[in-house]
Amino acid sequence: MSITVRIPRVLSQAVTSGLRHQAEGETLGAVLDDLFIREPGLENHLLDEDRKIRPHVLIFVDAARADLETPVGPSSEVQVLQAVSGG
């Protein structure tokens, strides 16, 4: 199965191939790990030193807020949201 992962434009500088990616895995964590193989520059920006999702980064699986253990189905879509606070 191939899951679509969308990242916000602000992270475009950290990847090599656009804002829409394909990855595989049965949990969000596994999907991200698979994505990081091809886009290693993304890992540091989504996960912190403890390999947890950064405190102010929101990731949704099928429109529901997810953590790394959240199951991902074969037709799921993962969306990393752009933070909107700040001046």
Place this chain on the structure above:
Amino acid sequence: MMRILVGTEKGAYLLSESGSDWQVEGPMFPGWKVTAFGQTTGGTHVAGVGSNWFGVGVHHSENLVDWKPSDSPPAWPEGSERKMEQIWTFHNDGDRLLAGVAQAGLFASDDGGMAWDPVTSLNEHRTREHWYPGAGGLCAHRILSGSGSMWVGISAVGVFRSDDDGATWVAKNDGIPSVDTAEGGERPEVGYCVHGLAHDPADPSRIWRQDHQGVFRSTDGGDTWERIEEGLPAGFGFVIWRHPGTGRLLTIPLESSENRVPVDGKLRAYASDDDGASWSVAGSGWSDAPQFTGVLRRAFDGDGDSGFCFGTSGGKLWLTRDVGETWQELSASFPRIAAIRIVA
């Protein structure tokens, strides 16, 4: 033709001299703070970027236009209680590229800035439990090296020196008032808020220091420090720079720790041509209009020749091409300027 990299609160810009005007390209890294610039000995440019939400990154470029991210920027080991908050500075020590970061630490790269290892001899110094952040955070922001020694300035902690290629470090702050010690109290080993360092490449033991508590110099590699503020309107500030050719020193005084703007709104660099024994306003060209703005600790650079540029927290750039005899304010405005690098 001079080119100036400007790192700001919102992206980076490249200014290229074009006749009597400047061409501005950018923003590069839109949406990111750009906090440090450097260059490997191989000529590759590096930039340190950061975000309030997405952590920090290090990017590389051969042409200042196309940038590629490092796959493994400086990071604290998994499980560390420290957070990687900002890349503050890059420094070349031989072929090794060093990075000073917040929360305070020193990292080293032997592959041109692609992979980074923590310098544990400093990062895990026996005084570490007594390192506390100042207003600018807990940051290692200035690195000097020469004649077999290295100095690292850490805000609100102090200056450390290594004489054995980074194997061991000794705090070097004698003569500097502590940020939190009552008069007559016992001097702590750390707790000295260095803001800037410059030294004489021909004699690296001659060091000048812009500190939270004033302007100081050392002639013995930091073993002792003496205050040198004659002629300055205030001792507070962040900038200390030494021209490699003439030895002229420049600093940009701000009123005080509590009020970090130029005294009476008069933004001026002050120069010393006697190793800091006395200071006076550097040259001409300054604006008479009130300018209540500051200059941050990495927001200046020299070009190795006679050029020097600084950027303000109000987003303006000031440039001299004659080591501070005449000054020009560039017309372009930018977001809050954090980092400046003049490139050939």
